[in-house]
Amino acid sequence: MTQPAKLIQLVLKATQLVDEVSALGPSTPSDLAKAVDEPRPSVYRIISSLEQSGILRRAPGGLVELGTGILRLAEAATDALLDHEALNTLLEGIQSELGLTAALWIPRNGTAVCLEQVDSTEVDLHELSSGRILPLHTGAASHVLLAWQPPEVLDALLAQAPYVKWASRTPIDAETLRQLVADTKREGWRMESNEVVDGIAALGFPVFNADGSIFGALTAAGLVDQVVTQQEQTKVVLAAAAQTLTDLMAGFKPVRTGNEFNPPESNESVLAKASSLMDALAAERLSTSARLADLTGEPISSVYRMLATLVETGWIEQLGHRGSYRIGSKMISLAGNLLNQLDLRRAALPVLREIHDAIGETVLLCIKSGTRAVCIERIDGKRVNSRRLAIGSSLPLHIGAAPRALLAFDTAQSWEEYAAVMGQSSDFSFGVRSRAEFFGKLKEIREAGFALSDDEVTSGMAAVGAPIFDHRGHVMASLSVSGLRDGILHQPDSSPSIIDLACDGARRLSIYFGAPESCI
Numbered sequence: 001m002t003q004p005a006k007l008i009q010l011v012l013k014a015t016q017l018v019d020e021v022s023a024l025g026p027s028t029p030s031d032l033a034k035a036v037d038e039p040r041p042s043v044y045r046i047i048s049s050l051e052q053s054g055i056l057r058r059a060p061g062g063l064v065e066l067g068t069g070i071l072r073l074a075e076a077a078t079d080a081l082l083d084h085e086a087l088n089t090l091l092e093g094i095q096s097e098l099g100l101t102a103a104l105w106i107p108r109n110g111t112a113v114c115l116e117q118v119d120s121t122e123v124d125l126h127e128l129s130s131g132r133i134l135p136l137h138t139g140a141a142s143h144v145l146l147a148w149q150p151p152e153v154l155d156a157l158l159a160q161a162p163y164v165k166w167a168s169r170t171p172i173d174a175e176t177l178r179q180l181v182a183d184t185k186r187e188g189w190r191m192e193s194n195e196v197v198d199g200i201a202a203l204g205f206p207v208f209n210a211d212g213s214i215f216g217a218l219t220a221a222g223l224v225d226q227v228v229t230q231q232e233q234t235k236v237v238l239a240a241a242a243q244t245l246t247d248l249m250a251g252f253k254p255v256r257t258g259n260e261f262n263p264p265e266s267n268e269s270v271l272a273k274a275s276s277l278m279d280a281l282a283a284e285r286l287s288t289s290a291r292l293a294d295l296t297g298e299p300i301s302s303v304y305r306m307l308a309t310l311v312e313t314g315w316i317e318q319l320g321h322r323g324s325y326r327i328g329s330k331m332i333s334l335a336g337n338l339l340n341q342l343d344l345r346r347a348a349l350p351v352l353r354e355i356h357d358a359i360g361e362t363v364l365l366c367i368k369s370g371t372r373a374v375c376i377e378r379i380d381g382k383r384v385n386s387r388r389l390a391i392g393s394s395l396p397l398h399i400g401a402a403p404r405a406l407l408a409f410d411t412a413q414s415w416e417e418y419a420a421v422m423g424q425s426s427d428f429s430f431g432v433r434s435r436a437e438f439f440g441k442l443k444e445i446r447e448a449g450f451a452l453s454d455d456e457v458t459s460g461m462a463a464v465g466a467p468i469f470d471h472r473g474h475v476m477a478s479l480s481v482s483g484l485r486d487g488i489l490h491q492p493d494s495s496p497s498i499i500d501l502a503c504d505g506a507r508r509l510s511i512y513f514g515a516p517e518s519c520i
Contacts, residue, residue, distance in 0.1 A: 007270040008305060008309050010046070010270055010271065011270060011271065011274050011306070011309050011310070011313075012309060012312070012313065013036060013038060013042075013046065014046050014049070014050060014271055014274075015310075015313040015315060016036050017032055017035075017036050017038075017043065017046055017047070017050070018050065018055060018056065018066070018334065020032055020035040020036060021056060021064055021065060021066055022066060022333075022334050022337045022338070023337075025065070025341055026059045026063035026064065026065040026341075027063060027064055027065075028062070028063060028064070029043050029044055029047060029064060032047075032064060046271065047064055049269055049271035049272060049275075050067070050271065050275075051067065052272070052275070053067075053069055053271075053272075053275035053278075053279075054067045054068060054069020054070075054072070055067050055069050055070060055275070060350070065338075065341070066334065066337065066338040066341070068338070068471055068512075068513065068514025070331060070334045070335050070338055071335050071338065071339075071471040071514045072282065072471070072514070073278060073282055073327050073331040073335075074327075074331045074332045074334070074335030074336075075471075075472075076281070076282035076283075076285060076326075076327040076331075077326065077327040077328060077329055077331045077332050078115060078116065078332060079254065079255075079285055080254045080285045080286050080326035080327060081106070081115070081326075081329075082215075082245075082248065082249060082252055083248055083252055084116070086248055087104060087115075087116055087245070088116065088118070090102075090241055090244060090245060091103070091104065091116060091117070091118040092118050093241070094118070094218075094220055094237060094238070094241055095118040095119070095120065097237055098220055098222075098230065098233065098234055098237055099120060099222070099226070100120050100220040100221060100222040100226070100227065100234065101117060101118065101119050101120040101220065101221045101222060102117065102118045102218075102219070102220050103115075103116065103117040103118075103141070103218075103219050103220075103221070104116050104117075104207070104216050104217070104218055104219075104245070105134075105141035105142075105144075105145065105204075105216055105217045105218075105219065106145075106215065106216040106217075106329065107136075107145045107149060107214065107216070108314075108329045108330075109314065110136060110153075110156075110157070111133045111134060111135060111136060112133070112134045112135075112136060112139070112141050112142045112145055112217070113132075113133055113329055113332055113333055114132045114133075114134075114141075114332075114336065115216065115329075115332060120221075120222050132333075132336050132340075133333055133336075134196065135163065135164065135166075136153075136157055137157060137161075137163040137164075137170075137171060137172075137177055138163070138166050138167075138170045138171060138192075138195045138196055139192060139195050139196045139202065139204075140190040140191060140192045140195075140202040140203055140204030140217070140219055140221075141202070141204050141217040141219050142217075143180055143181055143184045143190045143192070143204070144184055144189070144190050144204040144205065144206050144214075144217035144219075145206075145214060145216070145217050146181045146184075147181050147182075147184040147185040147190075147206070148185070148206050148208075148213075148214035149214055154178070154181060157177070158174040158177065158178060159174075161173055161174035161177070162174075163177070166195065166196050166197075167194050167195055167196055167197055167198045168194045168198050169192070169193065169194040169195050170195050170196070171195070188205070188206075189203065189204060189205045189206075189235065189238070189239070190203070190204045191203045191204075191227075191231065193224045193227070193228070194224065199223060199224055200221055200222070200223065200224065201221065201222065201223070201224040201227035201228060202219050202220065202221035202222075202227065203219060203220050203221075203227065203231070203234050203235065203238055204217045204218065204219040204238075205217070205218050205219075205238045205239055205241075205242035206218075206242060207242050207245045207246050207249065208246045208249065209249055210249060210250040210251075215245075215246075215249055216245075218238055218241055218242045218245060219238075220234050220237070220238055254285040254286040254326070255285065256283060256284050256285050256286075261279060261280045261283040261284070261295050273296070273298060273302070273306065274306055274309075274310065276296050277292060277296055277298075277303065277306055277307070277310070278310070278315065278316070278327070280292050280295040280296055281316065281325060281326065281327055282327055285326065286319075286324050286325070286326050287324060287325055287326075288324050288325070289303050289304055289307055289325070292307070292325070307325060310328075311325075311328075313328075313330070314328045314329075314330030315327070315328050315330055315331065316328050317329065342513065344365070344367070344376070344468075344476070344477055345365065345376055345377050347509060347512055347513070348365050348377060348468075348477070348479070348509055349377060351479070351505045351508060351509055352364075352365060352377060352379050352479070352505070353379065354505070355481060355501050355502070355505050356379045356381075358501060359481070359483075359487075359498055359501065360381060360382035360383060361381045361382075361383075361481050361482065361483035361487065361488070361498065362378065362379065362380055362381035362385055362386065362481065362482045362483060363378070363379045363479070363480070363481050364377070364378050364389055364402055364479070364480040364481075364482065365377035365378070365477055365478075365479060365480075366389070366402040366403065366406065366465075366477060366478045366480060367406070367476070367477045367478075368397070368406045368407075368410070368475075369394065371396060371397055371418060371421055371422065372394040372395060372396055372397060372403070373389075373394055373395055373396075373397055373400070373402055373403035373406050373478070374392070374393070374394040375389040375390065375391050375392065375393055375394070375402075376391065376392075376477075377391065378390065378391050381482075381483055383483070383484070384461070384483060384484055386457065386458040386461050386482055387458075388400075388457050388458055389402070389457075395457070396422070397418060398418075398422070398438070399456065399457060400453045400456065400457045400463060400465070400480075401450075401451045401452055401453035401462075401463035401464050401465030401478075401480050401482070402451075402463065402465040402478045402479075402480035403465070403478075404442070404445060404451040404453070404465060405445065405450065405451040405465035405466060405467050405475075405478035405480070406465075406467070406475055406477075406478050407442060408442040408443075408445035408446050408451060408467075409445075409446060409467040409469075409475040410474075410475055415439055415442060419435055419438070419439075423435075449466070449503060450464055450465060450466045450467075450499060450502065450503050451464070451465040451466075451478075452464055452465075452489075452499075453465070453482075454485055454489065455485060460484060460485060461482060461483065461484060461485060461488075462482065462483070462484075462485035462488040462489050463480050463481065463482035463483075463488060464480065464481050464482075464488060464498060464499045464502045464503075465478045465479070465480040465502070466478060466479050466480075466502045466503045466505070466506035466507075467506060467510075468506045468509045468510050468513070469510040469513070469515035469516075469519040469520075470513050470514070470515060471513060471514030471515060471516075472516075473515060473516045473518065473519045476513065477509075478506070479502055479505050479506040479509065480502065481498050481501065481502045483498075507520055
């Protein structure tokens with residue numbers, strides 16, 4: 001085997017290893033070596049290179065898991081396909097109006113991939129979440145995609161019958177599938193129930209590219225009774241939203257990020273070169289091989305070979321023969337698996353214990369639920385405990401350090417929405433002056449980086465709350481420490497204060513979840 005061929009094989013082996021980690025979850029290097037049929041020393045070297053690029057990382061106990069660098073590449077893949085911000089706004093509008101889970105699916109490699117999703121407040125649809133993959137034989141999204149793809153796509157799928165049964169009403173024979181797809185094409189939309197998940201129903205409408213080809217399927221899903229009851233309203237809302245997205249696609253052009261790509265000083269290994277190429281393409285969103293060669297400083301022949309290999313793995317996609325390149329939607333699927341594997345409570349508990357062991361105070365983890373902050377994890381203090389915010393209990397977002405940290409680091413729109421809701425509550429009222437004053441206090445919390453509560457929730461006690469951010473810079477939780485006010489508010493001369501410990505714990509968790517540097 002020639003040297004270039006050996007290097008290409010190494011890249012293919014690395015992508016195979018990432019696929020195994022995605023499928024298996026956190027794994028030992030030994031298990032991965034068996035899975036990819038590669039000697040352990042080689043696997044260790046591959047893991048080390050992929051750790052440097054953020055594609056993989058070490059989990060507690062020495063296990064190997066997907067790294068948050070995948071989330072950044074998935075964002076680049078999405079941004080190269082459509083206006084991500086406009087899509088999120090549209091999905092949020094559907095969810096707000098219908099109370100259902102809204103999602104956009106795209107066809108890739110004989111499957112349906114969930115590009116983006118906004119969850120219902122009623123039920124968490126794990127099987128239908130962002131990055132998840134569905135086979136094309138089942139579900140509203142899949143049948144919409146099939147109905148408007150070239151006939152040979154359906155013919156190839158029909159030849160593969162019988163199909164895997166996902167739920168009680170999954171179509172498993174070719175004739176049933178053929179009829180469902182024909183009905184979808186004739187009606188212009190599709191409704192299904194109990195095909196992907198028992199108890200769940202979904203409606204789907206097509207979204208088209210500028211040339212009239214199918215781009216994706218816009219869906220709304222929820223509990224069967226809920227979807228059936230509001231079927232007509234959902235049809236109207238989805239049809240309008242699908243047309244809006246189709247109109248957006250007609251004028252869409254990818255816009256490169258404002259981040260400059262700076263090639264590393266040394267790219268000695270082929271995996272480092274592949275990572276550098278991916279980073280350059282992520283920054284460009286859409287680029288040519290010549291442009292990527294200029295950015296990375298690599299010979300055009302080497303860039304061609306690397307691009308061809310990464311296209312083969314699905315990590316990069318090429319737009320037509322000899323066309324431009326973009327990050328592949330495979331990254332969206334990998335990111336979906338990573339997000340589904342990440343567990344906030346599991347990740348936070350060691351950090352909470354570390355803080356508790358250091359100071360002996362009560363340590364809490366809270367998330368936002370509507371207009372309240374819910375405690376999902378707690379370690380009681382060794383000396384004194386407030387009875388407020390036990391696990392499962394909640395407080396309004398304007399009361400207490402942990403709740404205010406969640407609200408203060410949310411969007412300005414969320415402040416307005418909260419003020420509007422609470423303005424109708426008998427427990428809390430906003431006048432023009434008090435609303436402005438309240439918003440001013442939230443701004444002060446953002447500037448400080450944490451929230452304080454002093455003699456507010458429980459007499460004689462204080463608390464500090466610090467925000468935890470996700471990979472998009474959105475506040476996902478708050479870490480709080482509470483205790484007697486003299487201990488919480490004390491500023492020692494030589495050792496970290498309790499405020500410092502809370503903020504550092506929240507910062508480490510934000511890093512774990514892939515938060516942007518601007519949030520850390």
